[in-house]
Amino acid sequence: SPEFEDLVAIVTGGASGIGAAVARELTDRGARVAALDLEPGGAPQGVLGIKADVSEDDSVRAAVQEVADAYGRIDVLVNNAGIGAQGTVEDNPDDQWHRVFDVNVMGAVRVTRAALPYLRRSPAAAIVNVASVAATTGIPQRALYSTTKGAVQSLSMAMAADHLREGIRVNCVNPGTADTPWVQRLLDSAPDPAAERAALDARQPHGRLVSAEEVALAVVYLAGPSSGSTAGTALAVDGGMATL
Numbered sequence: 001s002p003e004f005e006d007l008v009a010i011v012t013g014g015a016s017g018i019g020a021a022v023a024r025e026l027t028d029r030g031a032r033v034a035a036l037d038l039e040p041g042g043a044p045q046g047v048l049g050i051k052a053d054v055s056e057d058d059s060v061r062a063a064v065q066e067v068a069d070a071y072g073r074i075d076v077l078v079n080n081a082g083i084g085a086q087g088t089v090e091d092n093p094d095d096q097w098h099r100v101f102d103v104n105v106m107g108a109v110r111v112t113r114a115a116l117p118y119l120r121r122s123p124a125a126a127i128v129n130v131a132s133v134a135a136t137t138g139i140p141q142r143a144l145y146s147t148t149k150g151a152v153q154s155l156s157m158a159m160a161a162d163h164l165r166e167g168i169r170v171n172c173v174n175p176g177t178a179d180t181p182w183v184q185r186l187l188d189s190a191p192d193p194a195a196e197r198a199a200l201d202a203r204q205p206h207g208r209l210v211s212a213e214e215v216a217l218a219v220v221y222l223a224g225p226s227s228g229s230t231a232g233t234a235l236a237v238d239g240g241m242a243t244l
């Protein structure tokens with residue numbers, strides 16, 4: 001029988017890019033999936049799109065309740081919603097630090113808090129947080145973003161320790177530069193998007209961007225029974241970037 005048959009998954013940011021790929025892969029493996037997203041209209045076919053803002057606690061609580069009401073259970077949580085920021089420590093004012101931290105870090109904290117009572121009742125509970133190669137690698141012009149992703153990785157380890165004995169496994173995935181609408185938006189803002197794309201491919205250790213599906217398969221592995229003995233780990237899907 002399918003790996004995720006009878007299970008219910010929440011994917012934040014599940015209406016675009018990596019989150020949408022995760023939602024598709026989980027659906028293909030038998031899960032019922034809810035995508036919590038600012039713009040849920042982009043949720044893949046067969047996925048329940050729910051409008052939610054992970055930076056608002058009331059919005060998160062209502063959305064998680066909606067999933068529980070619709071499906072009666074929550075087994076898998078993928079904290080994927082995130083936003084970017086560019087610049088050094090001198091470039092981002094305090095309110096921007098707070099804003100990006102509020103989405104990337106506190107977003108995962110809020111959704112986890114709301115989902116934990118349901119996850120505790122699941123025989124197959126798993127949380128996967130999407131951090132980034134930026135969590136473990138010094139990348140120019142990414143001070144704020146990298147700090148939030150480092151925090152997401154640390155949070156994953158701490159949560160793994162706290163919830164292991166409750167039967168909830170927590171891990172994170174650290175993607176390299178991945179081919180998603182997010183990255184496409186950055187390319188489109190360049191004078192010559194095709195040339196920029198070729199340059200970006202060439203900067204990756206394996207000569208190309210990571211695909212959203214490659215990241216999604218790592219998330220699905222950590223969310224499912226094949227990784228039953230794995231907790232507190234960060235799985236890089238970055239072509240080896242973090243080792244350079």
Ligand code: NAD
Pocket residue numbers: 012013014015016017018019036037038039042052053054055080081082083103107130131132133174175176177178179180181182183
């Ligand atoms: P994306 O912009 O294509 O998709 C992100 C989704 O999150 C969007 O649907 C957006 O509406 C949603 N979202 C944003 N803020 C939200 C909020 N406050 N509440 C609810 N939903 C919100 O981005 P992506 O490239 O698929 O990135 C997904 C995750 O992967 C992010 O956490 C990002 O930091 C991480 N990541 C991406 C890359 C990359 O190169 N694309 C690399 C490493 C890590």
